Amino acid sequence: SSGINAEWPLRPGEDALISEGHVQGLRKGLWSEHLGRYEEVFDNPASLACVKRVLELADDNWSSYISDNIDETTPHLLSYPIDVSVDGDVTPSSTCRSGYFPDT
Numbered sequence: 760s761s762g763i764n765a766e767w768p769l770r771p772g773e774d775a776l777i778s779e780g781h782v783q784g785l786r787k788g789l790w791s792e793h794l795g796r797y798e799e800v801f802d803n804p805a806s807l808a809c810v811k812r813v814l815e816l817a818d819d820n821w822s823s824y825i826s827d828n829i830d831e832t833t834p835h836l837l838s839y840p841i842d843v844s845v846d847g848d849v850t851p852s853s854t855c856r857s858g859y860f861p862d863t
Contacts, residue, residue: 795820795834814838825854 786804791797794816800809817838823830824837840852 790836793834793836821854 783802787797787801790801790813794813796816798812800806800812803809813836816834817836820834821837821840825840840855842850842852844850
């Protein structure tokens with residue numbers, strides 16, 4: 760039998776670093792970079808409001824990515840261009856004009 764250890768061992772004094780939000784700060788920085796902005800709703804990533812907002816921004820970024828207008832500042836967290844039916848069937852998204860993922 761094998762396993763993995765998913766524990767984050769603390770050294771003396773490290774508990775203060777984690778409780779002060781270093782992991783949360785990293786997440787906020789990553790989201791700001793990949794979504795192109797920071798919003799207060801990101802402070803609670805488990806909330807439905809945060810999930811909906813991230814999905815909305817990812818959809819907006821996908822629309823910018825496939826548009827005919829070139830925008831060099833477009834953030835790079837995008838919705839993946841697939842549709843999943845209620846039955847679990849996966850097909851290319853209707854937003855893919857050619858039916859395929861656009862190549863850059």
